[in-house]
Amino acid sequence: MVLVKKPIKPQVVYIGELKTPVIVIDDFTADVSELQACASQIDFNLDMGSYYPGVRAKLPKDYVIEVLNHIFQLIYDVYKVPTNLRIKPQATYFSLINRQPESLTTLQRIPHFDTPAPYYFAILQYLNDQPHGATAFFKHKPSGFERITQQNMQQYFNAAEPYLQQIAPKPAKYFVESNAYYQQHHQIEYKQHRLVIYPGNLLHSTLVNLDTDIDSNPDTGRLTANIFINIE
Template sequence: MPAIEAATEFIINPNFTVRVKRIGLEETPVLVIDDYLANIDELRQQASKQDYCEDKQSFYPGIRSPIATKTVTALIQPVLPGFYKVLKVPNHLKPAAHPSYFSLITKQPEQLVAMQTIPHFDTSRPYYFAALLYLNEFTHGGTGFFRHKATHYERITDSKVDSYLASVQAEFDGQNGQDSHHQGYQTGSNQQYALIDSIPYQTNCLVIYPGNLLHSTLVDNNHDINEHPITGRLTANIFVEFQ
């Protein structure tokens, strides 16, 4: 990861608080860091001035703007010890920033394709992490974590990915005796997935979790589908892998 530049546009709060949640039957550790930035308004203002467009490389149901690598580095550097101590990253591995984004949800439920209506995982690789910073102050949906009922999987590792995808495809094809396709965002438990935990949207909260943990935004249709950075469900979606 590149070194942090001497002058950054925001300041880490020296008094931030850290909680560790153990998610599901696998007790996957997730870091929840409250009051992370001392001047979060600076980052919000930066995000409000960006140009946003649809991310055609992923199934993200909205628009995004890239975050500069120096900003990603500055945000992650202060919490690196947590990756090694709590998230069990081997000490010999070093962090590398992946493309990261300011993000806003804009798609209406009826506009979603099938894969956008179920929880997802970012990758099956073991030391790839998502760091999600909630930026705005308004009421918005949080982040949910799920178990796939047919396979009982919560984390989609390299050894599980093929069987998981085959099971999901069978559900979409109706091969399990039911039509599993549903319209809209996944915001709770249903026949295919159990909501096992969630972290509310609270301004200035940083949530760090393994990218192979099944997760989904718990979209509030009344407040979250909004293209405006000032009032929408604005997040900084940061991705880091240890190699």
């Protein structure tokens, strides 16, 4: 279905005070029209198992296999993953943001992490023409944490609770700029064909553009392909 544009040309950027590597591959694909057509023909549903503020649909299996075949060695090398561990796909989705700001839950109004697992990775490809909101990464200022691990997770939750209580009664809105609690330290622009790989324990958020991103139409919305893997 999707032909990866070879050779791939990965860039590794080191973000935040921790200098966590994030892999960015521009022009990962030359043509995503078949993938876009697939997204236009299938049903999207609310993802009840996550806090994602939108709808999702299953990615084609052959796309997932092709992507993983081209990047798995890169992930092992960049993140120094022990070679005895094996990739286990966790979830594979098309995603579209469609929730209006006023309907967001409290936890949808702050940067989040996917899991504290050390070798859990998000693989994200931007599929539509821009402009759409970027993917941003944050430091939690009261605790100083950029990545949430099993060791610091409870400390992070305790430190984040006062802010959650503070914003809970206020009008809901997407988190799109730094404040006294979360400081943005890097962002990656939404660009068609771009593939991004990052550890799922990084605090991150979409910088939702209210004019372009809240859209359930796969042809015009902020369409992404999301592959989540755990290496264990």
